[in-house]
Amino acid sequence: MPDWNQHSIHTHMHVYSSDDQDIGHVAHIYEDSFQLQKGLIFHQERYIPYSAIATVENERIQLLMSKDEISGNTEWDRRPNYEDHLGDPTQLFYDRGHGVHDPFDETNPDRT
Numbered sequence: 001m002p003d004w005n006q007h008s009i010h011t012h013m014h015v016y017s018s019d020d021q022d023i024g025h026v027a028h029i030y031e032d033s034f035q036l037q038k039g040l041i042f043h044q045e046r047y048i049p050y051s052a053i054a055t056v057e058n059e060r061i062q063l064l065m066s067k068d069e070i071s072g073n074t075e076w077d078r079r080p081n082y083e084d085h086l087g088d089p090t091q092l093f094y095d096r097g098h099g100v101h102d103p104f105d106e107t108n109p110d111r112t
Helices: 067-071 089-097
Strands: 014-016 022-029 033-037 046-049 053-057 060-063
Touching: 022 067, 046 067
Parallel strands: 014 060
Antiparallel strands: 014 022, 022 033, 033 046, 053 060
16 A cells, blocks of 8 residues: 655645545645645535545545545544644654654654
8 A cells, every 4th residue: 555645645636535425625735634625615624644545546535434434533623733742742642643754763764
């Protein structure tokens, strides 16, 4: 399985669930995730980690979860503010689990 990151996608790409539902588009790209935005007037934002991507091709991102799984996942309602909490052990645990650069990783110091 490919290791997707912020260089694999760009804003305005359409995002589809595993059950082939158009669930929105990429509004903003972060190091650990991207912001999924739905609708023109009422926005339902989600912050999707790159580990949730199944495929990226032809301006289309396919996720590993169904539309119901994505909308029911409250973990993705807010993006963690990892930039301001690099010394926080809880935040480091989250970051490591979501592929964010770990400044304390001595085995891979050049990872970005």
